[in-house]
Amino acid sequence: MDAAQHISIYSSGNRQPDYSPLQSTLDRLKKRTEENKVTINHTNTVVMHFCTSSQAVAHPQLSVGAHSLQLVQSTRLLGVTVDDRLSWxxxxxxxxxxxxxxxxxxxxxxxxxxxxxxxxxxxxxxxxxxxxxxxxxxxxxxxxxxxxxxxxxxxxxxxxxxxxxxxxxxxxxxxxxxxxxxxxxREALGKFGRGLLCHPCHQHFLPPDAPPPRCATRHINKLVPIRAPKTDRYKNSAIPSIVHMINSV
Known part of the structure; x- marks a missing residue:
């Protein structure tokens, strides 16, 4: 029996988003799975529209083949529940x-x-x-x-x-x-941030120009501060919080 695999596809846009590239990606994915004799379970495939704007933004209407995908307000992603308002x-x-x-x-x-x-x-x-x-x-x-x-x-x-x-x-x-x-x-967040800073494969999650860690005891790693967050939602999110925490050590 083949093990089930999960995949997440995302796309960003403005107040007048174009969802056609996202639909094209789904079409290519369906074609490739059919070529490899794999079936997409469309009943377990959902769409979430992240939008915090007070103005109405058109929701995506996507499909896998002939099956329209359900638009949901929240879902579990790797054991964490995320919602379309980016709240917890x-x-x-x-x-x-x-x-x-x-x-x-x-x-x-x-x-x-x-x-x-x-x-x-x-x-x-x-x-x-x-x-x-x-x-x-x-x-x-x-x-x-x-x-x-x-x-x-x-x-x-x-x-x-x-x-x-x-x-x-x-x-x-x-x-x-x-x-x-x-x-x-807070301790777990700091440990995670230091891990990102020291790991060459994951350092790209932090802002560019992050310095390479050194072993010298007097050296303190500093990160380029996040520039003027426009919202408290972003200011308090994981990466800006990690940057602030590392710079304040």
Whole structure:
């Protein structure tokens, strides 16, 4: 049985976009798959129109062969939920819901008398990865409300683990030797950015003129700052946040 493969195709445009090149790409892809005796599952192929403009912009009407493709407002891409407004609202809802389901395991183990240290290990092994998955892509763009939604999930876990001994979130973090999720997210973003800076195959994701890393202890890598972001949405997104973080070290 052949394994299913996933592919993403994107195109950018202005307020009067021309979708014909995108349709041509789909036509060529369909032709090539037919030549290689591969079938495109058109029912699982969707179109998302990213648009943050307040003015109406024509939606793309694309097809694979005789099948018109469905236009969706959100979809999962490599485990991350993205939407057509470039917000992380639905992604936060999804990860908080999934993590909340996993907290049942903590409640059950707590009722069986499992020690707090072991409950902490269960949390970090089974629940925390849900709240951290691919966080460099989305954590810097969260609104304050979304940050609080994610943080409250860990707060609930601390309440379950400590039970009657719980005396405030900050005190619980100290007792359990857990950092805030916002700190974990920032650390993961910085680690990801330094990895991009040091990796010759991935450095192109950063702004051009990024300096090659040096081993000298006095050298501090600096990146060309992102020029005057027009929106807070872009300013707070991953790459500008990485540039700011590296330059502020």
């Amino acid at each position: 609202k639905q992604h936060v809802i999804n990860i908080v819901r999934t993590a909340s389901y996993k907290l049942y395991m903590l409640r059950r183990l707590k009722s069986l008398g499992t020690p707090a240290k072991e409950l902490r290990d269960v949390y970090t092994a089974f629940t925390l990865p849900t709240l951290m998955y691919a966080s460099p892509a989305w954590s810097s763009s969260l609104t304050l409300t979304q940050q609080q939604q994610v943080e409250r999930t860990q707060k609930r876990a601390c309440r379950i683990i400590l039970g009657p001994a719980y005396d405030g979130y900050d005190n619980a973090l100290t007792i359990l030797s857990l950092p805030r999720l916002s700190e974990r997210h």
